[in-house]
Amino acid sequence: ICCSFEHCKFTTEWLLSRTRHRPKIAVVCGSGLSLLAESVSNKQVFRYEDIPNFSVSTVPSHDGHLVFGNVKDKSCVFMQGRFHLYEGYSLCKVTFPVRIFKLMGVETIIVTNASGGLCQDFKVGDIMIIKDHINLPGFAGQHPLCGPNDERFGIRFPCMSDAYSKELRKLVLNISAELGYSNFVREGVYCMVSGPNFETIAEARMLHILGSDSVGMSTVPEVTVAKHCGLRVLGLSLITNKVSLDYSREEKVNHEEVLHISKMRAEMLQKVLNTFIARSHQVEAINSN
Numbered sequence: 388i389c390c391s392f393e394h395c396k397f398t399t400e401w402l403l404s405r406t407r408h409r410p411k412i413a414v415v416c417g418s419g420l421s422l423l424a425e426s427v428s429n430k431q432v433f434r435y436e437d438i439p440n441f442s443v444s445t446v447p448s449h450d451g452h453l454v455f456g457n458v459k460d461k462s463c464v465f466m467q468g469r470f471h472l473y474e475g476y477s478l479c480k481v482t483f484p485v486r487i488f489k490l491m492g493v494e495t496i497i498v499t500n501a502s503g504g505l506c507q508d509f510k511v512g513d514i515m516i517i518k519d520h521i522n523l524p525g526f527a528g529q530h531p532l533c534g535p536n537d538e539r540f541g542i543r544f545p546c547m548s549d550a551y552s553k554e555l556r557k558l559v560l561n562i563s564a565e566l567g568y569s570n571f572v573r574e575g576v577y578c579m580v581s582g583p584n585f586e587t588i589a590e591a592r593m594l595h596i597l598g599s600d601s602v603g604m605s606t607v608p609e610v611t612v613a614k615h616c617g618l619r620v621l622g623l624s625l626i627t628n629k630v631s632l633d634y635s636r637e638e639k640v641n642h643e644e645v646l647h648i649s650k651m652r653a654e655m656l657q658k659v660l661n662t663f664i665a666r667s668h669q670v671e672a673i674n675s676n
């Protein structure tokens with residue numbers, strides 16, 4: 388096993404002995420969204436290649452930096468760049484950082500990504516609060532929890548019907564309204580495909596019929612492992628392109644376009660995120676009631 392409890396413990400202790408930060412919130416920055424980590428104070432950066440047992444980022448715009456820092460008075464850790472199945476990493480490597488965060492004492496994980504809009508009401512640049520997901524690779528056995536279950540992380544058969552915290556989603560909706568962003572903040576179902584190719588029109592139609600509002604190549608493994616080990620999850624997806632469901636449409640998506648849109652909207656997402664982090668204790672209060 389390449390990502391055993393002992394491997395996770397070793398990496399966690401390596402990090403804890405090199406930083407004074409003790410984050411309670413972790414953020415995974417999706418494609419083109421590295422900016423999310425830029426405004427932290429008291430910043431400390433580790434390169435992925437220097438962290439034992441970590442993988443390295445191979446996708447353009449995924450910087451490969453683990454950034455510790457404060458947002459207001461909240462200690463956070465940011466992944467500037469994530470790992471994807473299509474890079475050739477096993478799902479245990481893809482999700483390894485999530486378990487490190489858990490062992491470090493993180494309680495809430497915020498996963499962000501760039502995705503293609505399937506819901507016909509969505510516009511490019513919208514933020515979709517992920518309310519649920521479809522684990523398409525999981526149906527075919529590409530699942531991060533396959534293999535022996537280590538009870539120190541979680542149970543064999545975890546429940547996924549409440550993977551995305553209702554309270555956290557509600558807080559983001561409230562914040563979006565206060566910031567005047569309600570017109571482009573939506574809720575929806577994210578579907579993971581393995582990639583690396585973008586969808587054919589027939590595939591996109593199928594995903595739409597199955598109930599997916601957006602499609603991407605990440606996030607679901609991280610969320611599954613996070614839920615398994617008891618982290619609270621918030622998922623935010625930036626709609627970077629409209630996925631063609633129609634043979635008469637001529638648009639052709641590419642990664643540069645995805646990055647262009649996500650970089651354009653990253654500042655707005657950062658505003659939502661920073662306000663959310665500053666106010667996340669409000670949800671802790673809800674939970675303890």
Ligand SMILES: O=P(O)(O)O[C@H]1O[C@H](CO)[C@@H](O)[C@H]1O
Nearest residue numbers: 417418500501604605642645
């Ligand atoms: O999901 P993130 O990492 O944001 O990236 C999305 O953007 C890339 C395609 O342009 C794919 O990796 C897709 O998953």
Ligand code: HPA
Nearest residue numbers: 501502503602603604645
């Ligand atoms: O249209 C898409 N499909 C899959 N992944 C994506 N990531 C951004 N846009 C897309």
